[in-house]
Amino acid sequence: MNRRPTILDVASHAGVSKSTVSLVLQGSPLVKGETARLVRQSMSDVGYVYNRAAAQLRSASVGLIGMVINDLRNPFFTEFATTLQMALSSSGYATVMANSDEDPELQSRLVRSMIEHGVSALVISPTYGDVAASFDQISRAGLPTLQVLRKVDDRLDQFPFASFDYFDGGVQATRHLIAEGARRIAFIGGTEGRPITEERISGYRHEMTRIGAKPLVLYGRPTRANGAALAEELLRDHPDVDAAICFNDLVSLGMMASFGRLGRTVGAGFRLVGFDDIEESAQVWPALSSVSCDIATFGKETATTLLDWLIRHQKPVAERREPVRLIVRASSTGKT
Incomplete structure (x- = not known):
């Protein structure tokens, strides 16, 4: 075998399903001892090496939220992103944050990358310009997505909007x-x-x-x-x-x-x-x-709104404006 052995090779060698091999790798008590020993012997026979770090990363993506912000150099947006990240973290969610630098093409690439890496939801403070590529691919992926502070896509049934008065x-x-x-x-x-x-x-x-x-x-x-x-x-x-x-x-x-x-x-x-x-x-x-x-409170409320949508399936109102003073x-x- 010239390529690196995979979990499918182990399953084939042991005569079991891929799911059974996965359960053995996780140390699940659902697998009988004799079957577990057979699977481990097959791993040794085919030369399979379990990449635990990669598996943990894949598992963690279930709790990964993407943030795309138009200008993180501006303290206003930085405070929003930081507060949002901390609020999500306190609920057990990791975040991946990116600055689109007011560039629609870069924003589209960032969105695509986040989708490919398995984020569970997105918060986007969008750039202006031709942003159809960004939002169309989010629509195809079916991800819960909030557009905040700037409304650039009118499909508010898919991309609810929140900002200030x-x-x-x-x-x-x-x-x-x-x-x-x-x-x-x-x-x-x-x-x-x-x-x-x-x-x-x-x-x-x-x-x-x-x-x-x-x-x-x-x-x-x-x-x-x-x-x-x-x-x-x-x-x-x-x-x-x-x-x-x-x-x-x-x-x-x-x-x-x-x-x-x-x-x-x-x-x-x-x-x-x-x-x-x-x-x-x-x-x-x-x-x-x-x-x-009050961008700090807005960031916390955005986190709550997104998690209510993601976990409790409570979809946000189409448009919300917070008061200012x-x-x-x-x-x-x-x-x-």
């Missing part, structure tokens, strides 16, 4: 700035045309229309670097603006850095509100007001 977040932030005396309020950051951007802008637009003010939106990738660049553009081209809501806290932190370099005071001089309330928001100076999404700090009030 971003519209209300925009409303709360804009009303707060108006109450603080701001009148020329801008919205800064977010990639133009993406649903998540429009969701976060929608509440701002609603409130600006309510008070009869003209919205001003400066789009840009939601990063610190773009926040810094957009701050310079705002001061140069729109010097009358006295407040801003940012797509996320990273944009806000970039703006604050530029304002500091350019000698413009954030707080009483220019009121600023971010989105997401990442940990750094409370630690910078001045502390950053931000729309809190504005955390007011010095960046929007000037009060330290």
Whole structure:
């Protein structure tokens, strides 16, 4: 025999079924002693070596959950993934986590790899773009799958969606700035045309229309670097603006850095509100007001929802939006 002997070779040599050989390998008491001795002798005769580590890995995949996250460099998504992983771990499930880096093709490859490695379920915070390949293969595999934070596939009967009430977040932030005396309020950051951007802008637009003010939106990738660049553009081209809501806290932190370099005071001089309330928001100076999404609780609830589906067959509602609340700090009030 030129190839490595398999469990089927052992079964054939011993004249028993593959299942009987498997039970012997597991040390099951269901197999009679004489039959077990026969199987072990056949293993020796054909040169079969049991790879226990590989068998344990295959067995463990029953309790393996896949996570595909669009941007693990962003603390918002990192906190979500970490909380979700820890919640699943406390229930005895291992996780395999991957960063799609906002790349639809990479996301498709990651999903395929996780399916091939036998995950029991998936949680995906998807990238935008052509994502049909990702979700079509999940559909064929029949895996319980939650799409979270971004809705990119409308087959909610197969891929239930959960996120936050971003519209209300925009409303709360804009009303707060108006109450603080701001009148020329801008919205800064977010990639133009993406649903998540429009969701976060929608509440701002609603409130600006309510008070009869003209919205001003400066789009840009939601990063610190773009926040810094957009701050310079705002001061140069729109010097009358006295407040801003940012797509996320990273944009806000970039703006604050530029304002500091350019000698413009954030707080009483220019009121600023971010989105997401990442940990750094409370630690910078001045502390950053931000729309809190309580991503840690969201991660725990996502774990509970997925396990209820996987273990108890309680399928989630098609779409769920969690409440948000504005955390007011010095960046929007000037009060330290």
